Amino acid sequence: MATQAAVEAWRLVRALSHDPAVLRRGHDLAEAEGTTPTIAKALAHLSPERPVPMRELAGALRCDTSYVTSVVDGMEEQGLARRAPHPTDRRIKVVELTDRGAEVAARVRAALDQPPPGFAALGADDARALLALLRKVVGTPEPNVQHPGA
Amino acid sequence: MATQAAVEAWRLVRALSHDPAVLRRGHDLAEAEGTTPTIAKALAHLSPERPVPMRELAGALRCDTSYVTSVVDGMEEQGLARRAPHPTDRRIKVVELTDRGAEVAARVRAALDQPPPGFAALGADDARALLALLRKVVGTPEPNVQHPGA
DNA sequence: TATTGTTATACTCTATAACTATA
DNA sequence: TATAGTTATAGAGTATAACAATA
Numbered sequence: 001m002a003t004q005a006a007v008e009a010w011r012l013v014r015a016l017s018h019d020p021a022v023l024r025r026g027h028d029l030a031e032a033e034g035t036t037p038t039i040a041k042a043l044a045h046l047s048p049e050r051p052v053p054m055r056e057l058a059g060a061l062r063c064d065t066s067y068v069t070s071v072v073d074g075m076e077e078q079g080l081a082r083r084a085p086h087p088t089d090r091r092i093k094v095v096e097l098t099d100r101g102a103e104v105a106a107r108v109r110a111a112l113d114q115p116p117p118g119f120a121a122l123g124a125d126d127a128r129a130l131l132a133l134l135r136k137v138v139g140t141p142e143p144n145v146q147h148p149g150a
Numbered sequence: 151m152a153t154q155a156a157v158e159a160w161r162l163v164r165a166l167s168h169d170p171a172v173l174r175r176g177h178d179l180a181e182a183e184g185t186t187p188t189i190a191k192a193l194a195h196l197s198p199e200r201p202v203p204m205r206e207l208a209g210a211l212r213c214d215t216s217y218v219t220s221v222v223d224g225m226e227e228q229g230l231a232r233r234a235p236h237p238t239d240r241r242i243k244v245v246e247l248t249d250r251g252a253e254v255a256a257r258v259r260a261a262l263d264q265p266p267p268g269f270a271a272l273g274a275d276d277a278r279a280l281l282a283l284l285r286k287v288v289g290t291p292e293p294n295v296q297h298p299g300a
Numbered sequence: 301t302a303t304t305g306t307t308a309t310a311c312t313c314t315a316t317a318a319c320t321a322t323a
Numbered sequence: 324t325a326t327a328g329t330t331a332t333a334g335a336g337t338a339t340a341a342c343a344a345t346a
Contacts, residue, residue, distance in 0.1 A: 002265055005277035010265035012284040017167040020212060038313075054328060062170060064315055069329055091322045091327040115152055115160035118287040127155035130283040133276055134162040137268040188336075204305060214338055219306055241304040241345045 022116055029111050033104050035078055042071050043080065043097070043105040044112065051084060051094035080104060172266055179261050183254050185228055192221050193230065193247070193255040194262065201234060201244035230254060 016022070030040040038061075045060040046052055052060075058068045072095055075081040080101035086092035097105060122130065166172070180190040188211075195210040196202055202210075208218045222245055225231040230251035236242035247255060272280065 002269065003272075003274055003277050005274070005281045006265045006269040006272060007263055009277060009281040009284055010269060011263065012281070012288050012290075013163055014167050014262075015288060016284075017164050036312095055326090063313095065328065066316080066330080067314055070314090086327095089323075089327085093328065112164075113157055113161065115156045116287075118289055119152065119156040119160060121286050121289065122153075122156060122283070124153055124155070126283055126286065127153050127159060129279065130287075131155045131159040131162070133272070133280040133283070134159055134166075136271050136276065137266075137280075138162050138165060139268055139271065140162075186335090205303090213336090215305065216307080216339080217337055220337090236304095239304085239346075243305065 016116065016118070019116060025111065029108060033107065035080070035104070036074065038071055039074050039078070039080065040104075040108050042075065043101060044108050046081065046095060046097050046101070046105060048097050048102040048105065051096035053086065053092050053094050054083075055092075057095055075101065166266065166268070169266060175261065179258060183257065185230070185254070186224065188221055189224055189228070189230065190254075190258050192225065193251060194258050196231065196245060196247050196251070196255060198247050198252040198255065201246035203236065203242045203244050204233075205242075207245055225251065 026037050026040060030037045033040065035043075042057065042061060045057060054068050054072065055065055057072075058065045061068065061071070072081065072083065075095070076083065079098055081095050081097050083093045084096055086094055119127070176187050176190060180187045183190065185193075192207060192211060195207060204218050204222065205215055207222075208215045211218065211221075222231065222233065225245070226233065229248055231245050231247050233243045234246055236244055269277070
């Protein structure tokens, strides 16, 4: 028995991230930045420091490489990223963020990280407790801190 | 400050429900049942008892009514549901599950409710604690039970 | 006149297959 | 011969607008 509590908890986890307001957020955010949801998602996967091969981006977005071609085309048209040759393998093209792309990417990530309002109902203790439990579920070991009392 | 813990917790909530294995589940499940992801989602929104007006289904799926027309067309072709007239308002058509549709819908719901493996790492106490915290976030009042000790 | 559902149509998202350049 | 990316194309998924029936 997966325990009734686990089933219910899983239901609430889905309810939180499938909340219409949350789903709309990605769309609205992209529009506010003058781009598309797919490009916004791609930006969130690109690091400002490390240029990323097209194929790797396809993996991160879980889509075909042919689609990445058109997504990156869009990013170049909007001045958010550019293609550059790979230093050693000339078959590979890497995608690197422009300055503007890095700014937009940072805003996108910050906005997506913003917890929905319900989290404000949690006190600091509850928030830490929730985090600890979710870490158990996800399998992330707790980082090595002296959990500060309360 | 939304508290670092809340931000982290929210990140993990998203990680759980956007897990590739979970995302693939809906798709694979639909295929196994010989139907499409969209129809599977529609089935999950239909109750076996209460027939549902097309327009209401559009709301539940958050799509246009014109699209509901084609989704319900598909469900009828597959013998999963049928249209029936509304008892009092002849403009309205309600969608009702066939026997087979009700069976498939039940299997779809059961499969989607299955928590991902990480939840098995939780003991019964942890599962209940997680559930209680998520209820605070979602705003659902705790149901009126004498929480049975540990 | 307002509302429900349908039709016709078009646009976005994404994949498959064939191709080019490089390894 | 195998791999990275591109092109051309086709298919899902979904919306918009005009329409018919009913309220």
